[in-house]
Amino acid sequence: APPDFSGTWNMVSNENFDRYMQSLGIDLITRNLAKLIKPQKIIEQSGDSFVIRTLSSLRNYRVQFTLGQEFDEDTKGLDNRKCKTLVTLDNGHLICVQKGEKKNRGWKHWINGDDLHLELSCEDQVCKQVYRRVQEAC
Numbered sequence: 538a539p540p541d542f543s544g545t546w547n548m549v550s551n552e553n554f555d556r557y558m559q560s561l562g563i564d565l566i567t568r569n570l571a572k573l574i575k576p577q578k579i580i581e582q583s584g585d586s587f588v589i590r591t592l593s594s595l596r597n598y599r600v601q602f603t604l605g606q607e608f609d610e611d612t613k614g615l616d617n618r619k620c621k622t623l624v625t626l627d628n629g630h631l632i633c634v635q636k637g638e639k640k641n642r643g644w645k646h647w648i649n650g651d652d653l654h655l656e657l658s659c660e661d662q663v664c665k666q667v668y669r670r671v672q673e674a675c
């Protein structure tokens with residue numbers, strides 16, 4: 538069965554985030570603030586439809602999509618670019634391609650136990666993040 542990404546996930550690790558942000562042209566002051574935060578992901582999945590919220594004290598970001606349907610993404614509050622974005626599911630991996638000004642841009646999510654993995658790519662940089670599931674009260 539395909540994985541269910543739904544839930545609340547807290548960041549536990551973040552590798553190469555600074556160089557990823559540099560590849561997106563984020564200024565030094567913003568990068569230094571962004572490195573200090575540990576965002577939370579809130580994912581709502583129902584069938585092929587997803588909402589992913591990335592929440593932090595610095596910025597919030599929300600993206601909504603249906604698998605296999607390209608859409609216009611505006612990375613407002615992040616690097617403020619427009620992309621043609623397509624997300625597909627391949628062997629339990631949620632794979633996003635963000636076509637636009639930046640080459641080789643996208644991200645991948647997958648689940649391993651209680652961990653939600655995220656690889657963010659731009660140009661020649663890959664940032665590797667891990668989030669851990671927040672258990673709901675019963």
Ligand code: YOG
Nearest residue numbers: 558571576589591593596597598600615616
């Ligand atoms: O996630 O696209 O889950 O959208 C990447 C930040 C930092 C703002 C975050 C705020 C890229 C300043 C979005 C971080 C750097 C730096 C919390 C990752 C840009 C600006 C919002 C992302 C996907 C996959 C869903």
